[in-house]
Amino acid sequence: MQIADALRLAIQHLNAGRTAEAAAVCARILEVQPANPVANALAARAARRSGDPARARRHVDAALAAAPDYPPARDLDAQLAADHEPVDVAERAYRRLLTLDPSSWSGWYDYGNLRQVRADDPASSVAPYRRALAVAPAEDRPAMNLATAALKLADTTAALAVCQGVLARQPSHIRANALAVTGLYDLGRAEEADRLVGWGSLIRTYELPLPAGYPDIAAFNRALAAAVRAHPNRRDDWDPTKRAIRGGALVTDVLKHDDPAIQGFARALAVVLDRYVKDLPAPATDPEHPHLRAIPAGYALDAWGNILGEGGHQSGHIHNLGWLSGVYYVEMPPAVQDDDPERAGWIEFNRPGYGIPDTGRATLRTLKPETGVLALFPSYVWHRTVPFTGGGERISIAFDLHPR
Known part of the structure; x- marks a missing residue:
């Protein structure tokens, strides 16, 4: 099998959730080309998914040594830093990624999560979430985390507007409805919120x-x-x-x-x-x-x-x-x-x-x-x-x- 065909097979395995099979294919590629950045990045994805961050880190470092500007490796570098390194180290990793690839909506989304969850700073998460939505306006995850950050910042009108945008596409979206209920209560619109909750009829x-x-x-x-x-x-x-x-x-x-x-x-x-x-x-x-x-x-x-x-x-x-x-x-x-x-x-x-x-x-x-x-x-x-x-x-x- 040619290297390109083997890489495609590893990607197919990962996308189908066959982590062990993907790791095995990557291992065979790396026996022939130990510095291959694509194979190392795919192996790192498989290792991270299987709960082996040390092995994932080794593969990411190998990929970046061979190709410092390879976006998937930079993305994994940032994710691993967010999982296991101090916040400032993870933040630098995300800045490198987003300077290299500013069109990565998932990178902006993950960076917003780092700021909101690990740094406990919802105000600094708003801009990354908005950048993610500017790149991918139909993605629900940055929208929901943006609405959560807005509620934490008492910007209830903005939070409700974001929820309503999601609900226009998916009226039964669970988290959008939950955050909308909170927003309606906070804005004094208890009758609308109570209708959604349905005490005695739905509960x-x-x-x-x-x-x-x-x-x-x-x-x-x-x-x-x-x-x-x-x-x-x-x-x-x-x-x-x-x-x-x-x-x-x-x-x-x-x-x-x-x-x-x-x-x-x-x-x-x-x-x-x-x-x-x-x-x-x-x-x-x-x-x-x-x-x-x-x-x-x-x-x-x-x-x-x-x-x-x-x-x-x-x-x-x-x-x-x-x-x-x-x-x-x-x-x-x-x-x-x-x-x-x-x-x-x-x-x-x-x-x-x-x-x-x-x-x-x-x-x-x-x-x-x-x-x-x-x-x-x-x-x-x-x-x-x-x-x-x-x-x-x-x-x-x-x-x-x-x-x-």
């Missing part, structure tokens, strides 16, 4: 039908709690930058287990989800509503378990990949009480997360979690759990429903 609670083989829901929940605690996918360590859970343990792919209680829950959950869709207002009653206009004809389900101990909670977040999200309450600690003015362990809606300031203008809603009950809500609705003290565990199963 609903249901009792789980009792799965077969259990005398009552309490017995079922005891079996389900034991299954969640002992689940083979339980993880007591997780990346807090990728999960809203704070403290406690996480169970990924919780339904992918043959335990009878978990399979009984999956069957009962399907019944409730079908009921929710049937109970929704007819789309014709509000044809422009982003949740109603996106009701899926068929859906797939992602689910995970959350085990929270004292002080554990979920920070404010949304579910970017869902249409409908929800949570089933399996076990509650003693601190969850009806008359608690602090609402310890309760779920709260509409307070923004992701570092967006709470202006106090949103219509906050709280719901006391009760074992045997599901809470369902549009995936763009902000929600969090209030921390609790006093011992015990708060066990729940959360899930996203998204179009198949």
Whole structure:
């Protein structure tokens, strides 16, 4: 195989997610041409994707030694610096990249993220995001991060305008709707925001039908709690930058287990989800509503378990990949009480997360979690759990429903 053909094959493997195959092709090329900048850059991409930053760095350095102005290598150099180096080092890397290739929208976007997230300076992220959008006006990611930065800077009118631009193209865009809700509340347009949130019509609670083989829901929940605690996918360590859970343990792919209680829950959950869709207002009653206009004809389900101990909670977040999200309450600690003015362990809606300031203008809603009950809500609705003290565990199963 010629080198050019091998490089094309490596690119095809990377684009298809076949990281190991791409790395193997690059390794064969580099046996023949160790300094090949394209092969080194592709090998660095594969190494970074497989979680080997040291190997990625070696390949990037080799690519830059052979071709200092090769943009893909400069891009990877900046990404690796953003992941592992001090902010000032990463910033210099991005400046080199963007001087070399000012038409790289992804470079401007990543540079904006560096300034907003790692440098905690949303004001200095605005210009890079705007440059990214000038190059690629239809890209959602810089638009959404620009809107987030604007909300952090109290430039609510600008944030809402950016969201409306995205929603004009994608009316059911989850993050654009979430940020728009926050913007509407902040601008005193609570009636519009409340319509999007849909408390009581789109946010609903249901009792789980009792799965077969259990005398009552309490017995079922005891079996389900034991299954969640002992689940083979339980993880007591997780990346807090990728999960809203704070403290406690996480169970990924919780339904992918043959335990009878978990399979009984999956069957009962399907019944409730079908009921929710049937109970929704007819789309014709509000044809422009982003949740109603996106009701899926068929859906797939992602689910995970959350085990929270004292002080554990979920920070404010949304579910970017869902249409409908929800949570089933399996076990509650003693601190969850009806008359608690602090609402310890309760779920709260509409307070923004992701570092967006709470202006106090949103219509906050709280719901006391009760074992045997599901809470369902549009995936763009902000929600969090209030921390609790006093011992015990708060066990729940959360899930996203998204179009198949």
